[in-house]
Amino acid sequence: MAELGTQIAQSQGNGxxxxxxxxxxxxxAGGSVGFGWGQLPATGSSxxxxxxxxxxxxxxxxxxxxxxxxxTVNVTKSEMGQHVGTAFAQIVCEELEAPWSAMGIHHVDxxxxxxxxxxxxxxxxxxxxxALSRAGAAGRISLIAAAAKxxxxxxDTLTASEGRVSGGGKSISYxxxxxSGAVTGAWSEDDLKKITLKPAGSYKIIGKxxxxxxxxxxxxxxxxxxxxxxxxxxxxGKIVLPPTRNGATAKSxxxxxxxxxPGFIQALSLKDPSGSFxxxxxxxxxxxxxxxxGAALIKVDWDAGPTAHVDDAALVAxxxxxxxxxxxxxxxVNDGDAIGALAKASxxxxxxxxxxxxxxxxMEPTNATALFADGIWHFHGGNQFxxxxxxxxxxxxxxDVSKVVLHQYWLGGGFGRRLEGDYFIPAGLAAKALGRPxxxxxxxxxxxxxxxxxxxxxxxxxxxxDGGKLVALTHDVACGWPSNNVFPAGLxxxxxxxxxxxxxxxxxxxxYSFPNHHVRLIDNKLAExxxxxxxxxxVAPGFTVWALESFIDELAHxxxxxxxxxxxxxxxxxxxxxxxxxxxxxxxxxxxxxLKQAVERSGYGTKKLAEGxxxxxxxxxxxxxxxxxxxxxxxxxxxxxxxxxxxxNKLTVVYDVGTAISPDGVTAQMExxxxxxxxxxxxxxxxxxxxxxxxxxxxxxxPTRISQVPxxxxxxxxxxxxxxxxxxPATTVVGPAIGNAIAAASGAxxxxxxxxxxxxxxxxx
Amino acid sequence: xxxxxxxNGHEHALDVPSDMPLLWVLRDVLDLTGTKFGxxxxxxxxxxxxxxxxxxxxxxxxxxxxxxSSITTIEGLSADSQHPVQVAWIKEQVPACGYxxxxxxxxxxxxxxxxxxxxxxxxxRAMEGNLCRCGQYVRIxxxxxxxxxxMQTKGATTNG
Numbered sequence: 001m002a003e004l005g006t007q008i009a010q011s012q013g014n015g016x017x018x019x020x021x022x023x024x025x026x027x028x029a030g031g032s033v034g035f036g037w038g039q040l041p042a043t044g045s046s047x048x049x050x051x052x053x054x055x056x057x058x059x060x061x062x063x064x065x066x067x068x069x070x071x072t073v074n075v076t077k078s079e080m081g082q083h084v085g086t087a088f089a090q091i092v093c094e095e096l097e098a099p100w101s102a103m104g105i106h107h108v109d110x111x112x113x114x115x116x117x118x119x120x121x122x123x124x125x126x127x128x129x130x131a132l133s134r135a136g137a138a139g140r141i142s143l144i145a146a147a148a149k150x151x152x153x154x155x156d157t158l159t160a161s162e163g164r165v166s167g168g169g170k171s172i173s174y175x176x177x178x179x180s181g182a183v184t185g186a187w188s189e190d191d192l193k194k195i196t197l198k199p200a201g202s203y204k205i206i207g208k209x210x211x212x213x214x215x216x217x218x219x220x221x222x223x224x225x226x227x228x229x230x231x232x233x234x235x236x237g238k239i240v241l242p243p244t245r246n247g248a249t250a251k252s253x254x255x256x257x258x259x260x261x262p263g264f265i266q267a268l269s270l271k272d273p274s275g276s277f278x279x280x281x282x283x284x285x286x287x288x289x290x291x292x293x294g295a296a297l298i299k300v301d302w303d304a305g306p307t308a309h310v311d312d313a314a315l316v317a318x319x320x321x322x323x324x325x326x327x328x329x330x331x332x333v334n335d336g337d338a339i340g341a342l343a344k345a346s347x348x349x350x351x352x353x354x355x356x357x358x359x360x361x362x363m364e365p366t367n368a369t370a371l372f373a374d375g376i377w378h379f380h381g382g383n384q385f386x387x388x389x390x391x392x393x394x395x396x397x398x399x400d401v402s403k404v405v406l407h408q409y410w411l412g413g414g415f416g417r418r419l420e421g422d423y424f425i426p427a428g429l430a431a432k433a434l435g436r437p438x439x440x441x442x443x444x445x446x447x448x449x450x451x452x453x454x455x456x457x458x459x460x461x462x463x464x465x466d467g468g469k470l471v472a473l474t475h476d477v478a479c480g481w482p483s484n485n486v487f488p489a490g491l492x493x494x495x496x497x498x499x500x501x502x503x504x505x506x507x508x509x510x511x512y513s514f515p516n517h518h519v520r521l522i523d524n525k526l527a528e529x530x531x532x533x534x535x536x537x538x539v540a541p542g543f544t545v546w547a548l549e550s551f552i553d554e555l556a557h558x559x560x561x562x563x564x565x566x567x568x569x570x571x572x573x574x575x576x577x578x579x580x581x582x583x584x585x586x587x588x589x590x591x592x593x594x595l596k597q598a599v600e601r602s603g604y605g606t607k608k609l610a611e612g613x614x615x616x617x618x619x620x621x622x623x624x625x626x627x628x629x630x631x632x633x634x635x636x637x638x639x640x641x642x643x644x645x646x647x648x649n650k651l652t653v654v655y656d657v658g659t660a661i662s663p664d665g666v667t668a669q670m671e672x673x674x675x676x677x678x679x680x681x682x683x684x685x686x687x688x689x690x691x692x693x694x695x696x697x698x699x700x701x702x703p704t705r706i707s708q709v710p711x712x713x714x715x716x717x718x719x720x721x722x723x724x725x726x727x728x729p730a731t732t733v734v735g736p737a738i739g740n741a742i743a744a745a746s747g748a749x750x751x752x753x754x755x756x757x758x759x760x761x762x763x764x765x
Numbered sequence: 766x767x768x769x770x771x772x773n774g775h776e777h778a779l780d781v782p783s784d785m786p787l788l789w790v791l792r793d794v795l796d797l798t799g800t801k802f803g804x805x806x807x808x809x810x811x812x813x814x815x816x817x818x819x820x821x822x823x824x825x826x827x828x829x830x831x832x833x834s835s836i837t838t839i840e841g842l843s844a845d846s847q848h849p850v851q852v853a854w855i856k857e858q859v860p861a862c863g864y865x866x867x868x869x870x871x872x873x874x875x876x877x878x879x880x881x882x883x884x885x886x887x888x889x890r891a892m893e894g895n896l897c898r899c900g901q902y903v904r905i906x907x908x909x910x911x912x913x914x915x916m917q918t919k920g921a922t923t924n925g
Contacts, residue, residue: 081861081899211858218863219854220846221799221839225864228798236793262782289782289789363803363811363864363898412801412864413898444804664858668904672861675900698808698896706892706902 025107025224025408027085027213028070029100057183059138060192061113062131063092065183069163069175071096071139072104077128078119078384079107080414082669082727083212087125087661088132094206095136095198097160098174105213110386110406117386120419120535121623122725125661126583129723134192138185141195143174146182200659200720207718209664214410226381226409227367227441234369235265237430237440238291240281240298241449244691245531247305248279258283258297263290267298270429274396276422276532278305282430288441307530307691312356312456315688318526319458319478329476329522330494332505336516341472345464349558353461353547354752356685357693358454358536359701364412365447366423370430371437377404379424382411388487389421396425397432415676416535420452420486445696448686452534453693455480455504455527457543461551465559469569472516473555475508477544480527482535494521506624507541507732508548511577511588512570530691537676538623538728546753549618549736553743563617563740564599568592582722583627583658591630594654594717595619601713602634602652613638613649616741622729629724630656633674633733639746644761646742648710651678653730655714658721669726670714677734679704685754768832772797773841783829787821788812790828791838799839799867803896810895813868814838820875839867842874849919850874853912861899869895873909881916883909 054067064072073092075085085105093103108114140160147165148155150172158167163174177183217223242248255267263286270280279302283295322328342348368381377397383389386406394401411418427440442450457479464471481501483490494500505521527533536542556566571592573579579587595617599605604615615636622629636649653674660666683702686695695701714730735753743749748763767778772795781790788805791797791814803811805824812823815837842848846855850873853859860866869892876883876891883891888909897905 079862081863083861211855214863215855215858215860216846218860218866219851219870220842221797221867223863224798225801227802228792230793230796287781287785287789287793289785289793361898363801363809363862363896365802411862413862415898441802444806444808668858668861668901671903672900675902679900697806698804699806703896703898704900704902705896706905707889709900709902709906712903 025079025410026105027217028104029089029213054179054181057139057142057178059142059185059187060135062135063139065139065174065178067175067179069102069173070104071098071102072106075105075107076114076117077124078382078408078411078414078418079214080119080382080384080411081672082124083214083662083665084124085214086210086212087665088128089213090205090210090661091129091132092136094203095133096139097162099163100205100210102163107408109408110390118419119384119414120416122629122728123627125723125725126627133197134195137195137197138187138192142183142185143177145185146177147172150180150182206659206661207663209662212665223410225364225412227364227412229369229380229409229439231369231371231437234437234439235284235286235434236288236291237282237284237426237438238288238295239426239440239442239446239450240267240283240295240300241446242279243302243304244308245449245693246278246529247307249303249305250279250281251301251303253281254299255294257299258294261285261290261293261297263287264294268430268433270426270433272396272425272429273398274392274425276392276396276425280426280429282426282440284430284434284438292443304691310526310530310688310691312688315456315524315527315530316354316458319522319524322522322524323460323476323478329520330498330500331496332494332500332521333509333517333519334495335514336472338472338474338516338518341516342462342464342474345471347558348462348464349554350460350462351551351554351751353459353550355457355543355546356753357456357531357688358680358684359448359451359686359693359695360415360417360534360536361448361451361701361703362413362415362417365442365444366417367439367441368424368427369437369439370424370427372431375403377428378407379404379428380407380409381424382409383418383421384411384414384416385419385421389424392421393424393428397428415537416539417451420534422452444698448695448697448701449693451693452485453531454536454542455482455524455531455533459543459547461547463551463555465555468559468561468566470514470555473514474518475548476520476522477505477508478522478524479504479543480524480531480533482533482539484523484528485532486534502624503535503539505540505544507544507620509625510548511591511621511625511628513572513574513577513588514570530688531693538731541620541623541732542680545618545620545732546735549620549733550739550751553616553740554749564595564604567595567617567619583724585721590656591619591621594630594632594656597715597717598632598634598652598654601654601715602636602650604634610638612641612745614741614745616737616739616744618733618736618740620729620732622724627724629726629729631729631733633730633737635734635737635741637738637741637745639742639748639760641746641764644748644757644764646757646760648678648738650711650713651734652713654716655726655729656717657724657726658718659723660716660718661723666716666726667714670716670730671712673728673730674712674714674734675704675709677731680731680753681735681738682754683708768828770828770831770833771835773837779828781828783827785828786824787814787826787828787831787836788823791823797838797840801864801867803865809865810872811865811868813871813895815871815875818875818878820872839871842870848874849915850877850912853908853915857904857908857911859901859904859908861901865895865897869897869905873912877909877913877916881913881920883913
């Protein structure tokens with residue numbers, strides 16, 4: 001593999017060693033980013049001659065310390081805007097006691113040696129913090145041991161700081177120690193576990209807002225994304241869109257008219273053994289422009305397939321039909337006897353909530369290049385879930401998984417779209433058919449209409465209150481299950497021993513103490529057959545929390561209790577809501593704390609509002625209960641009661657991040673997640689029509705633009721608890737907070753996303 | 766017949782179809798991949814470059830119509846990433862995924878040349894056509910303000 005990497009680098013006219021492949025997705029602190037590895041500053045006194053000869057020292061495969069003192073962190077997570085590598089480098093740097101300027105990152109290609117490779121779920125920091133800390137600490141201990149041996153003293157008499165080991169009047173740099181060849185020591189899992197890590201509160205670099213290592217490459221055009229890859233002999237492919245998202249067949253393909261386009265080569269009609277694609281037709285040409293022109297002239301006789309009649313209404317009707325059958329669905333929460341309690345209760349409140357289909361639409365349209373060399377299929381393109389994409393692509397290519405390598409790039413947005421590996425397949429099958437490298441770039445319409453979109457959801461909730469508290473709540477969710485499409489092995493088991501997609505129901509298992517609580521997840525197979533669903537940023541809580549937190553407000557209203565007070569009354573941290581060390585230690589009491597901070601910062605309950613203005617609140621736990629990011633949002637809105645038009649005066653968002661690795665990085669993620677939540681709440685919508693996704697570009701699907709950004713106040717609590725990921729949580733609470741604020745301001749309760757002036761006006765009537 | 770254009774100070778004689786968008790000439794013919802493809806329809810701004818000093822969407826400019834013109838891409842905005850807009854983009858830590866940022870920076874640079882002392886509303890209007898899916902807008906606005914201040918200070922020093 002290493003050999004081939006070098007070959008590819010050389011074929012691109014690059015030098016030795018890590019070559020171009022190495023620094024495409026690598027960066028170094030200390031100002032030399034973007035100029036490759038040849039110009040690294042010498043951080044020790046060892047000089048480059050030794051650096052070239054002595055092997056780097058790796059206490060674990062996550063880090064390498066070379067003879068010039070440069071520390072490279074092998075980042076197994078994808079960089080898609082979260083600056084994850086920078087945070088990883090900080091974690092390693094802290095325990096290693098290296099100078100920050102010596103830290104570098106390298107985003108690795110798919111290789112089984114890295115273990116499970118997935119970037120999603122806001123899992124990167126919390127699942128990696130311990131291993132990275134221990135790798136850094138092991139490096140420090142080995143370096144000290146080497147110096148102790150060299151000087152004939154006890155390791156206890158030596159200390160490490162800023163990349164040097166010192167003691168007894170002597171001092172040596174890490175680089176010189178590595179260059180001497182004396183740093184050895186393999187670390188077993190058991191040895192690593194025995195290391196005592198620094199306590200929170202004693203950190204030097206964790207908790208500092210360092211400049212993100214990837215940013216310099218992203219202001220001068222040198223950051224390389226998958227779409228930027230090029231290789232000799234490569235031709236371009238453009239998708240010829242089928243009439244439906246799924247299940248179409250190309251009965252015949254006629255490319256005679258396209259042959260007149262200079263540079264057009266041929267149409268390809270391909271069978272995909274993985275089953276990801278049906279009706280896969282490509283326009284192949286010498287240039288992408290010729291492929292685009294050719295695609296427009298290729299005539300295909302399509303069979304639109306079995307879902308050609310399906311539209312949004314049909315999916316809602318199917319959700320409704322399934323929900324009405326008590327035997328349908330998998331039981332996800334069953335505390336007390338909610339159904340029995342509601343049967344006995346007077347004044348049962350019932351509401352239906354829905355979300356439509358939502359698209360990822362990353363700014364870098366889905367794309368991939370495939371090439372075959374030395375018996376290996378090489379795929380170039382950013383990906384978030386190598387552990388699932390490699391097997392999928394291998395199935396499509398009809399080769400063993402060992403014959404597929406995914407080469408990593410900076411991702412021009414992920415948002416969950418690149419968790420699915422389907423977009424490698426057109427390039428791979430075309431390269432196989434043509435016997436030459438092929439780069440397939442989806443244009444924006446292809447990207448939107450072939451998205452593994454977030455499934456529409458339809459939810460029904462019933463509840464009753466008494467004496468200011470909840471008596472019982474039932475929550476039924478019907479939607480397409482993304483794991484059935486992307487990762488069936490990821491299906492879990494429900495309380496009633498059925499298969500359940502946790503990624504279609506997370507968020508409904510709240511940290512509130514409810515005496516009687518019943519949650520059921522129903523699989524809408526028609527939705528899955530029509531638009532194979534994917535994971536979209538924050539995944540299930542993007543719709544479950546929307547319904548739940550809106551309905552909690554309806555219940556608070558019915559109970560005659562202020563919505564914040566109603567929530568706090570159920571956040572007692574008792575029983576299963578006490579939390580578990582390390583990730584959810586403190587439990588619901590930490591959720592109460594973020595809510596209180598949001599109340600204080602927003603002026604909820606104290607600020608005097610104008611007529612037509614209102615506050616709304618929503619809280620959540622991020623992507624999943626087991627690794628919670630306790631989150632609160634308070635929206636302040638003004639509503640015109642005649643027109644239904646409304647404006648967002650301010651969004652206040654508070655997280656409890658446990659421990660912030662890079663505070664400015666956390667703030668950036670919070671701003672991003674808040675605006676994603678706003679976008680889904682107000683602006684992003686399309687429809688399913690005749691089995692196809694209707695949106696064709698950013699005029700039909702309209703994410704937030706700069707003029708639509710309201711004043712934001714984002715802040716976080718960082719008290720030394722276990723660090724958690726911050727990329728998703730706010731996305732889940734902004735929608736219900738806005739909906740609740742609109743209801744508070746005007747009495748209009750909107751129960752479907754996106755919230756629009758027309759829906760607000762209709763709800764007031 | 767070859768089409769001649771100047772890109773980042775270098776003249777190129779190109780044998781490409783005259784209807785080929787400048788975007789694909791830059792990316793696929795000249796290997797200047799800093800200019801990004803986002804929508805192909807003048808809806809996202811990711812492909813923004815300067816044509817004779819003015820910001821244009823390179824996906825909307827046929828190469829035949831660019832003949833004889835001078836194009837600047839992100840790679841040519843400065844030799845050392847020290848254009849005030851680039852400096853401000855680093856200072857405010859603007860990029861997230863970064864894919865839209867070449868276009869954002871080129872839009873901001875051309876705007877500030879025309880309007881060195883913009884009001885906030887003018888910044889918003891100027892940047893409205895550039896979509897950022899990561900939602901870095903708070904930072905984009907701050908960075909344009911910061912670049913404007915830096916350019917004014919620099920101008921004042923030079924003039925004074």
